[in-house]
Every structure is written in C-alpha cells, then in structure tokens.
Amino acid sequence: MTKEIWLNLPVKDVEASKAFFTAIGFTPKPDQSAPGERACFQAGKSIIMLFPDATLKQFNGGLGVNDTSTTSQMMISFDAETKEEIDELADKVKKAGGNVFSEPSEVQGWMYGFAFADLDGHRWNGLYMDFSKMK
Incomplete structure (x- = not known):
C-alpha cells in the first residue's frame, strides 16, 4: 500500500x-x-x-503552521546503526546550528540517543536501539 x-x-x-x-x-x-x-x-x-x-x-487546507517556539506537534524519530553514529550526529547538529536539547545518553537500558531542534524548531530524536537488551 x-x-x-x-x-x-x-x-x-x-x-x-x-x-x-x-x-x-x-x-x-x-x-x-x-x-x-x-x-x-x-x-x-x-x-x-x-x-x-x-x-x-x-x-x-489553509491551516496555519505551529509556532515551534511555544508548541510541538510531533517529534520525528529515526534510528542509527551505532552509538558512535549518534554521537557524531549530535556534533554535526551543533556545528550546523541546531539545538541539541537532550545530549546523547542511555535511555531505558536498551537505547542510546539524543534529541534536537532544527533551524525552525522541529523536534527530532536520534536513537541507537539494542533490542537484545529490551525487557
């Protein structure tokens, strides 16, 4: 489909x-x-x-767009191949002018990730997930 x-x-x-x-x-x-x-x-x-x-x-349909300085309609998440890729991406985001508002770290014991806002304030979440450690 x-x-x-x-x-x-x-x-x-x-x-x-x-x-x-x-x-x-x-x-x-x-x-x-x-x-x-x-x-x-x-x-x-x-x-x-x-x-x-x-x-x-x-x-x-004529609707306005969100003011990303005061609201967030959604967070766009994506996965990475390794923890190192997450760290590298966080550095690239900072150098490119994005706002890393959650530094790379372990999450729930089976994920490693970070979160950032792009130049227009859209929220993104990059994750490395090790499903073998998922409870």
Whole structure:
C-alpha cells in the first residue's frame, strides 16, 4: 500500500534549512528540489520535504503552521546503526546550528540517543536501539 512516507515541514528559509540537513548527513534529492521553493531529502526510507510556511499552508487546507517556539506537534524519530553514529550526529547538529536539547545518553537500558531542534524548531530524536537488551 504505502511505498514511502513523506514528511512535509514548514521552514522560514528553504536554503538555510537545506544547508542544515545536508550538513547533518541527510541525502539531498535535487531532482525534487527547487531553489527557494522547496528542498527534498532522503532520510532512510522516508522523504523529508521542506516548504516555505506559505506554501505548506496552501497544501494543508489553509491551516496555519505551529509556532515551534511555544508548541510541538510531533517529534520525528529515526534510528542509527551505532552509538558512535549518534554521537557524531549530535556534533554535526551543533556545528550546523541546531539545538541539541537532550545530549546523547542511555535511555531505558536498551537505547542510546539524543534529541534536537532544527533551524525552525522541529523536534527530532536520534536513537541507537539494542533490542537484545529490551525487557
């Protein structure tokens, strides 16, 4: 039924967000991007689309977009291959201008992860999960 999941995110500055997501290691999809209008990335088996607020408002039936400085509609989570990959990604996020609001650490004895906000305040959670340690 579903081939891919596409996450459409509102951004204030498409080019700045494009630079951020490129710097943290997401794979740009230039064939589906247009300077200043949209940026597309492959992230695992998901597609991340970045649109200016006004464009996304057109797509979502005229609803406004969340003020990420005061609300969070969701947290986008993804998995990593190793703990070291989590540490490296946290460093990349900081260097690219993101806000790591939860430093890499053990979670519940079977996960290792961190959480950050991108340039527009969208919340992300990177995890390494060792299911053999899950209770």
